Amino acid sequence: MCRFLRFSIFLVGLLGAVGSYAGNATQPLVTADDLGPHVDQPIDFPHDRHAGDAAKGGMEINCMYCHTYARRSIVAGIPPLQKCIGCHQSIDSVRETPRIKQLFEYWEGSADGKIAARTPVPWKKVHDLPDFVRFSHERHVQRFVFQQDKPAQEVCAYCHGDVKTMTVARRSKSLSMGWCVSCHEKDHLVDASSINTSNGPNDCWQCHK
Amino acid sequence: MIDNNFNRRDFLKVLGWGGTAVALSACGNTSVEDGRELVTSYSEPADYVIPGIGVYFNSTCAQCDAGCSIMGRVREGRVLKLEGNPDSAINRGKLCGLGQAGVQAHYNPDRLREPLLRTGDQGEAITWDKALELINTKLGGVQGEQIAFLTGGISGHVGVLLKNYLAALGSTNHFAYEAVSPSVVRAANKKAYGVEMPRLRLDKARVIVSFGADFLGAWVSPVHFSQQYAQFRKDSNGGRGVLVQIESKMTLTGANADRWLAIRPGTEGILALGLINALGTAGLKVAADAAAAAKNYTTERVSKDTGISVEQINKLAALLKERTPSLVIAGSAAEGYAHGSHNAAAIALLNQVLGNVGQTVEFPASVPFPQIAPIPGNSYALHALNDDMAQGKVKVLFNFGANPVFTAPASMKLQENLSKVPFKVAFAHYLDETALQADLVLPLDSALEDWATAVPEYMAEGAQLNIQQPLMDKLHPGTRGMGDILLALLKQRRPEEYKGYEDFYAYLRNALVQNKAALGGTGKDDDTFWTETLSNGLVKLSVKLPETQGKLSGKASAAGLILPAPAAENSAYPLHLIPAVSASMRDGRHANQPWLQESPDPLTTIVWDSWVEIHPQTAKKLGITEGDIVEVTSRSGSVKAQAYLFPGIHPDAISIPLGYGHEAMGRYAKDVGVNAFKILDTVLDKETGELAMHETRVKVSKTGQRVIIVKDEGAVGGKQMGKKIAVRVSSDKIDLSGEV
Numbered sequence: 001m002c003r004f005l006r007f008s009i010f011l012v013g014l015l016g017a018v019g020s021y022a023g024n025a026t027q028p029l030v031t032a033d034d035l036g037p038h039v040d041q042p043i044d045f046p047h048d049r050h051a052g053d054a055a056k057g058g059m060e061i062n063c064m065y066c067h068t069y070a071r072r073s074i075v076a077g078i079p080p081l082q083k084c085i086g087c088h089q090s091i092d093s094v095r096e097t098p099r100i101k102q103l104f105e106y107w108e109g110s111a112d113g114k115i116a117a118r119t120p121v122p123w124k125k126v127h128d129l130p131d132f133v134r135f136s137h138e139r140h141v142q143r144f145v146f147q148q149d150k151p152a153q154e155v156c157a158y159c160h161g162d163v164k165t166m167t168v169a170r171r172s173k174s175l176s177m178g179w180c181v182s183c184h185e186k187d188h189l190v191d192a193s194s195i196n197t198s199n200g201p202n203d204c205w206q207c208h209k
Numbered sequence: 210m211i212d213n214n215f216n217r218r219d220f221l222k223v224l225g226w227g228g229t230a231v232a233l234s235a236c237g238n239t240s241v242e243d244g245r246e247l248v249t250s251y252s253e254p255a256d257y258v259i260p261g262i263g264v265y266f267n268s269t270c271a272q273c274d275a276g277c278s279i280m281g282r283v284r285e286g287r288v289l290k291l292e293g294n295p296d297s298a299i300n301r302g303k304l305c306g307l308g309q310a311g312v313q314a315h316y317n318p319d320r321l322r323e324p325l326l327r328t329g330d331q332g333e334a335i336t337w338d339k340a341l342e343l344i345n346t347k348l349g350g351v352q353g354e355q356i357a358f359l360t361g362g363i364s365g366h367v368g369v370l371l372k373n374y375l376a377a378l379g380s381t382n383h384f385a386y387e388a389v390s391p392s393v394v395r396a397a398n399k400k401a402y403g404v405e406m407p408r409l410r411l412d413k414a415r416v417i418v419s420f421g422a423d424f425l426g427a428w429v430s431p432v433h434f435s436q437q438y439a440q441f442r443k444d445s446n447g448g449r450g451v452l453v454q455i456e457s458k459m460t461l462t463g464a465n466a467d468r469w470l471a472i473r474p475g476t477e478g479i480l481a482l483g484l485i486n487a488l489g490t491a492g493l494k495v496a497a498d499a500a501a502a503a504k505n506y507t508t509e510r511v512s513k514d515t516g517i518s519v520e521q522i523n524k525l526a527a528l529l530k531e532r533t534p535s536l537v538i539a540g541s542a543a544e545g546y547a548h549g550s551h552n553a554a555a556i557a558l559l560n561q562v563l564g565n566v567g568q569t570v571e572f573p574a575s576v577p578f579p580q581i582a583p584i585p586g587n588s589y590a591l592h593a594l595n596d597d598m599a600q601g602k603v604k605v606l607f608n609f610g611a612n613p614v615f616t617a618p619a620s621m622k623l624q625e626n627l628s629k630v631p632f633k634v635a636f637a638h639y640l641d642e643t644a645l646q647a648d649l650v651l652p653l654d655s656a657l658e659d660w661a662t663a664v665p666e667y668m669a670e671g672a673q674l675n676i677q678q679p680l681m682d683k684l685h686p687g688t689r690g691m692g693d694i695l696l697a698l699l700k701q702r703r704p705e706e707y708k709g710y711e712d713f714y715a716y717l718r719n720a721l722v723q724n725k726a727a728l729g730g731t732g733k734d735d736d737t738f739w740t741e742t743l744s745n746g747l748v749k750l751s752v753k754l755p756e757t758q759g760k761l762s763g764k765a766s767a768a769g770l771i772l773p774a775p776a777a778e779n780s781a782y783p784l785h786l787i788p789a790v791s792a793s794m795r796d797g798r799h800a801n802q803p804w805l806q807e808s809p810d811p812l813t814t815i816v817w818d819s820w821v822e823i824h825p826q827t828a829k830k831l832g833i834t835e836g837d838i839v840e841v842t843s844r845s846g847s848v849k850a851q852a853y854l855f856p857g858i859h860p861d862a863i864s865i866p867l868g869y870g871h872e873a874m875g876r877y878a879k880d881v882g883v884n885a886f887k888i889l890d891t892v893l894d895k896e897t898g899e900l901a902m903h904e905t906r907v908k909v910s911k912t913g914q915r916v917i918i919v920k921d922e923g924a925v926g927g928k929q930m931g932k933k934i935a936v937r938v939s940s941d942k943i944d945l946s947g948e949v
Contacts (some may be wrong), residue, residue: 039244073261078250107252118252125248129241175241 036171039124043102044168051153051164058164063152064145070137070156071145081107081120126169127160134209149192158183180207260285267294267746269663269675270308271656272799274362274387274585275299275430276665277308278747281657281680288312288657288680293432294746298670300432306808307793308432313802314655316684319639319875321652323687332640332650337689340651345701347632351604353379359594361610362387364583365662365674366717370695371609372580377702382603384594387586388616388796388886389867389902391429393544395585396897397553401561403762405585406667408571412440414536416451416528419462420477420556421542426461426792426811428540430667438465451532453525455480455517456542457903458787458822458864459857461811471859474785474903476515477543478552478772480522481559483511487526488562495562502558502767514775516859534568536560541790545903548773550896554765555772561765572759574672576664576750577727581674583666589898591617598626608635609691614642615871616796618889618900620845636691639801641874652688657681659690660714662721672750674728678743692717721748782906784827785862786843788885797868797884801875810866813853814921819882820853822864823909828854831909838914841865843907845890848883851916852909856937863909 050066052058064070069077085107094100109117129135144155153164161172173179184200257264263282270277270291278297281288291311295302324340325332335343348356356378358371362385375383395405411417411424411434424434441450454466457474472480485503489495495503512519529535539556546552560570576582591613597603599622606627617623627633627646635647644650653659661677692713700707710716721728721742722735728748730738742748776785790796793805800806806817813820821839823831833839837852841863850865858864869882892904 036241036243069259069261073259075261077260078248080250080254081252082254120250120252122247122249124244125246126243127241128243128246171241171243 036126038170039126039168041124041168042121043099046099046167047163047169048165048167053164063156063163064141071141073138074134074136076137078121078123081118127171127175129175133207135207143188147191148189177207263289265292266678266680267296267676267744268657268680269661269677269746270304270311271661271663271677272307272311272314273795274583274666275432276663276667276675277304277432278675279304279308279311280746283680286681288315296745297675297747298673298749299430299665299667301436303432303436305432305792307795307799307805310793310799310802310804311656313804314638314799315657317639317655317801317875319801319877320655320685321637321640321644321650321688322685323652325640325650325652327648337687340649341694341697341701343649344634344698347605348378354382355602355604356380356607357382357384357594357597357603357605358607358609359384359386359591359611359613360584360586360608361385362390362583362586362666363610364664364666365581366713366720367661367692367695368584369580369720370692370699370713370716374695374699374702377699382594382597383584384590385584385586386588386591386594386611386613388588388591388613389427389541389790390585390587391541391544392585392587392589392899393549393894393897394539394553395587397539397544397550397557400554401557401763401765402566402570403764404573406573407761408573408668409434409437409536409538410569410571411437411450411536412445414441414450414534414565414569415447415532416453416535417441417538418453418455418525418529418535419466419538420481420540420552421454421456421460422538422540423460423462423790423792424538424540425465427790427795428462430665430669431792433667433669451528453528456540457785457859457862458542458789459812459855460789461792463857464812469857470517470521471857473514473516473775474787474859474862475546475548475552476775477539478548478555478770479506479511479775480515480517481537481552481555482506482770482772483508483515483522484526484529485559485562486511487522488530491526491530493530493562498767499558499562502770529563533563534565535563536565536569537563542787542903544894544899545901547892547895547901547904548771549894549899549901551770551772554770557765558767558770561763566761566763566765570761572761574668574670574750576672576674578724581662581664583664585666586611587897588900589893591623592621592893592898592900595621595623595626598629601629603630604632606630606633608633608637608643608647610636612641612643612798614646615874615884616886618845618891619887620889620891636694639874642872645873651694652685653694654679654683654688654690658683658688660692660717661690662717674748674750676742676746676748678746776906779906782843782908783861784907784909785859785903786841786885786888786905786907787858787862787864788889788902788905789822789864789866791866791868794866794868797871797878797886800868800871800878800881803877806877806881809921812857813855815853816919816921817881818919819848819850819865819869819885820918821850821909822853822855822858824858824860824862825854825856827860827863828852831911833909833911836915836918838912838916840910840912841888841907842910843888843890843905845905846888848885848888849912850883851918853918853920863907 048058050059050061051063054060066079066083067076069075084103088100105115106119106121109115144150145152159173163169184202187197187199190196190198263284265280265282267280270279277300278294279291280294282290291304291309293300293302293304323334324337326335358375398407399405422428425431425438452466453468454463455470455472456463457472459469463469482503483506485495485499486506487508489500508519508522512522537556537560539553543552543556560566614624633647634649635644636651636653637644638653656677657680663675663677690713696707696710696713696716718739722739725738791810793808794800809816821841823833833852835852835854838849839852840847840849865885867885870884871878873879890905892901893899894901
């Protein structure tokens, strides 16, 4: 009885293993050059218009103006609806464009009553690490933007790609552990004025707490 | 308990190989998920809100009646963890395991979510309007005295509304019931000191003799006492304090004691008088009446009655005489007998003889608003209600915070009597045993969603009024706070009086702001006072009592003290049953919080099940080994549970923990263990009418089945892997001359 039970549980484990391998095999192998899938958002937010180069019609707004929590918290946070409206209520030139009309529906409520006033926009998460990974935006932004004095646009792009050229953001790095480590192994300047360098931490618990 | 035909080693082997295989197959892939989850922003966030960073809000723990103040860490609108609030004199920033599990009461998957109306055996979901209207209809044509309200211990403004509602209905039938409460000790204290709950100064005592009071585990205000105990153990008042615990079954406090003495069940009072006699002999000045009462309790006789050696008694008396001030505490083990009041009175008398009244037993602070003062629960209340129901006097019964169908002994026939009540309303968090019997079940907000005030019965230092406030939005839109429900019911009866209050929050704010002068808010505007009060989570009151009132009466006397001889041998039921109150399970109201089931019992390390503690000698006589399923039979019924051999129990007694064995309530509580309440005999304390919890006699027999006990193994009962890591010596083998 005992031996039979042991064998059958082993078989179940083996089947599970084969199954999970087969399941993985159907997914596209993600490399650093590959883009993540297109994610449909409730509003096609134009990152290029807000953050893009002036020469290409962008406003060159600093990433941290809207993603204001990135330097203070582990999450970058989506800007509160209030922030969008704060500017756009004074920008009459685009007030009647489809996307801005859609935005104001979330603030004032839609005419058909389907969206109540002050409803946050249900954005979809584009960069979603597994729950066992703890990534701190604060740590990285403080290090690269404030200590090394690099432009936010460049620093954010390390992981998020060239968002200032995108409309709706799309993942462009693999965000796998090997990819994280490849950067943690590099020598980085300690701060802007220093000639000393250090690596990113390589302890397991730094990310897996 | 698990059956042992597939052992742990094999299980781990298979798990290891299978797990490795699965893990290997998954290498090389990330599990980054794009576009699956929503990331919702705030629409208009408060200034202090930063996603990912926790904010702490103060409130009050509702897991037991000790009234510890808590701080809840809230992140992204969800409460994640509870800590103690350092500003409270009761818990000073600490919190026990039971309190920590409060988040599981809140997020519990088995919480009720909508009002349920009984149709046959089913509960039909109805709206709140309909439910409240139904109560109104059912109350029509019923006389006030036919309406009864059963609650647990209650205090604060919910208590005020409850009393007002009963008054509006013309009823005086408020029954405050707690299955496990120190009510006999309360009554004895009232007689001896003039107050029910004097302030105990463990920190000032140089020796503590506790008669079965588990003050570090589950007795009255354990977090507070633990901190006092730490002071007591330090050198602050001339040397480390000595704790002697006298009880028939070892509690957590007993396990921490310098000396643990196993006493024959029920003879605690005899030992107390014996100590008075021995102290008198040793030259301590003893009042004439106490000396007369103790005269016949010679050390030899007391030793014979209690089973504690003459040497130990003399040593104990010498210890008490030498180290002053001392403190003697009567706990649940002393009060749980038909002569429990007399046991407690004898112990209070010992305190008085030792001159502790006014020294380590102090006059307590109290809140100067009698209407919000705590109404502590007792078990007499349930007996009174049960009698009323049996006689058909109750037509409408409200139940809030009590689960008598689970906690009443089977011999009370409570469920049968309950069925004689035509309309029963239960305000409940879970569909527990009592809610299952109700006709209308109204779902309550969790303690982390609801508004309330609480006045602790045991005041630690100065008087304080605790604020309980929501730490987050409601999880389920269909639940309501008890205050809100009572207010809605009161509006049916006294619309003119209560129409000004939109909800209980408005009522509470008004009640506190109106009295802000008495609550330390003199000179502050209303908004500032209210915001500060909520921010602090408690109001400390400085009340100066007149000299005559601020003193304990110190009237403990030997008058009327009658201690029966030790219980006679009973050949049919040879053993005493000690229902154990554990620090996490208590009376079982929180059994559906899995952390409490999962945290090992401190003495036996058993999890997720009941057990029968039995002395190795007794077990040997009965041929029982660890893991045998034994049947424990009393005159009132029987239960079957796994036997656990434990040297920390008197050979004449066995012990089963309370709180297990739910038949309903939820997925984590149901069918886990057995319910020891059910087999208790209905023997009452002769003076107070309280259920004498320790009076039940039982017999134990083997069923022939065996299990492997699920436990971490314990240092006390454990074999310590055959190595003598912590060596034990039984108390009669110690050379007392070398002791403290």
